[in-house]
Amino acid sequence: MRQEKATRKTSLTPELIVKAALRIADEEADLDRLTVRRLAADLNVGAMTLYSYFRSREEILDAMADHVLGQLRLPDEPDSGPADALRAVAYALLAMMREHPSAARLLATRVTDSQEALRGAMEAVLRRFVDAGIPGPLAVRCYGFLITYAIGFVSYQTPRSWGREDDADVAEIRRQRVHFYSGLPIDDFPLVVGLAEHVATLPGDEQFAAGVEAYIDSTLRLVERDATGS
Structure with a gap:
């Protein structure tokens, strides 16, 4: 498990984070259920790892909208x-x-x-x-x-x-x-x-x-x- 988590960390990118966030939001049909903790768990990383790419959940949402457009x-x-x-x-x-x-x-x-x-x-x-x-x-x-x-x-x-x-x-x-x-x-x-x-x-x-x-x-x-x- 530790090896898998480390591997995921090294391959993590802003685009991967945004795509995972979109998938969760689409599946749930409710943006309120898309939390940083939920997204981190889906990517198998710690929540603080995501904050090294995006400063807040709002920035993630902005990036999702930009990606869709x-x-x-x-x-x-x-x-x-x-x-x-x-x-x-x-x-x-x-x-x-x-x-x-x-x-x-x-x-x-x-x-x-x-x-x-x-x-x-x-x-x-x-x-x-x-x-x-x-x-x-x-x-x-x-x-x-x-x-x-x-x-x-x-x-x-x-x-x-x-x-x-x-x-x-x-x-x-x-x-x-x-x-x-x-x-x-x-x-x-x-x-x-x-x-x-x-x-x-x-x-x-x-x-x-x-x-x-x-x-x-x-x-x-x-x-x-x-x-x-x-």
Whole structure:
């Protein structure tokens, strides 16, 4: 055991610590359960060892947010115009946050100064928009909307498992949710009861798509207005 612990210490790196922290946070789906002591135990080192890499738990959380943002992957296919660029970014952000379920809360509570994170998750996105024909100031607004929309949607969907289409049991879970809404007192909830099947789709991927398409429509009107000067 001592030999194993010593070996782990010599191979420890900030990146290894951050990846372990993300794994724990994703598995627990609760950042509050990610403590320095828990992380140290998972890495088989003493807590003080981690403090030689990060001065506090807050620094670890900041590094986790930076790592997630820096891993944003945009499609390689060229965009045919603003609509394609907006969709590409919207779904890339959604995929990034789904890969790390803890990302939504991380990004909602941290501010990044990491150049790597800013390059991958902001500069690259703005470049994508501008190259697709979206004026710079509007591109910034598009970035702000899409990242906050993705954070909000994933935060809403994550605890509502009947919304995830990639869940093998989603049909049964959604059926149970429809049954719950349908069973509410109709005098108090006439609309929820009557629209139970639709209410159950609120955390579904189709809801995310509807929001993205509505935003694309409004953005295209702004792009056209900017181009015509009207």
